Amino acid sequence: MRLLYWNIQGGINTKGILDFLSRNKEIDVFCFQEVFDNGKCSRDVFDGSNMNLFCDLKNELKKYDGYFSEHQTDEEGIAIFFRKEFKIMETGNVFVHRYKNSMLHNNGEEFGRNLQYVRFNSLNKNYLVLNFHGLWDKRGKIDTEERIIQSENILNVLKRFPDDRIILGGDFNLVPENKSLKIFEEFGLINLILKFGVTSTRSKKYTKEVKFADYVFTSSDVHFLKFKVLENESSDHLPLLLEFK
Numbered sequence: 001m002r003l004l005y006w007n008i009q010g011g012i013n014t015k016g017i018l019d020f021l022s023r024n025k026e027i028d029v030f031c032f033q034e035v036f037d038n039g040k041c042s043r044d045v046f047d048g049s050n051m052n053l054f055c056d057l058k059n060e061l062k063k064y065d066g067y068f069s070e071h072q073t074d075e076e077g078i079a080i081f082f083r084k085e086f087k088i089m090e091t092g093n094v095f096v097h098r099y100k101n102s103m104l105h106n107n108g109e110e111f112g113r114n115l116q117y118v119r120f121n122s123l124n125k126n127y128l129v130l131n132f133h134g135l136w137d138k139r140g141k142i143d144t145e146e147r148i149i150q151s152e153n154i155l156n157v158l159k160r161f162p163d164d165r166i167i168l169g170g171d172f173n174l175v176p177e178n179k180s181l182k183i184f185e186e187f188g189l190i191n192l193i194l195k196f197g198v199t200s201t202r203s204k205k206y207t208k209e210v211k212f213a214d215y216v217f218t219s220s221d222v223h224f225l226k227f228k229v230l231e232n233e234s235s236d237h238l239p240l241l242l243e244f245k
Contacts, residue, residue: 003129009049022060100114113135128167140210
């Protein structure tokens with residue numbers, strides 16, 4: 001099976017994103033961050049973004065079921081698309097930082113942050129795939145009490161499914177040495193960014209010094225065959241592709 005995580009930057013380059021998807025229909029699950037569904041966002045950071053991006057993704061991915069969860073009404077959110085033939089056992093959406101509609105002053109630091117998940121069965125194995133976009137802090141990718149608590153809340157969700165094979169990924173807004181990430185490794189998850197020696201998850205469009213943000217973690221019973229960071233300039237984040245069985 002093939003699974004892809006990608007922060008698609010609000011669809012500022014929707015054409016490039018859809019072109020990429022049209023060439024990669026062999027992927028079974030897509031997990032996107034920074035998606036809008038009939039949005040009305042007025043924050044400057046999303047000037048030029050596609051407020052109907054989720055609809056365009058659905059039109060391109062007709063053989064997939066799409067599932068959108070926003071952080072804030074009319075604002076950005078996260079989305080999972082999975083092949084229609086999958087045997088879906090459960091879908092869920094849990095806020096692990098603050099709550100929905102917690103942003104009051106058009107300030108991204110006030111967002112609630114939610115964790116999407118899909119449980120499905122493949123070859124008599126239960127999988128738990130989770131999609132996440134972690135809280136943003138203007139001070140940078142540093143450990144904070146809120147980020148530690150956010151990670152602990154994610155673990156509490158994982159613990160609800162002790163028999164499932166776990167794949168957790170997305171844009172965590174963190175660097176590899178953060179305790180907020182180490183918490184997942186201490187829980188027993190494998191950080192594929194570290195395991196495969198990835199040195200950047202950002203495209204050439206991103207000019208700041210720190211080149212990390214995006215991660216994929218798996219439980220030890222996920223038999224990964226391949227993990228790659230794909231080159232693509234449609235976003236300032238690069239797509240992360242995992243092939244597993």
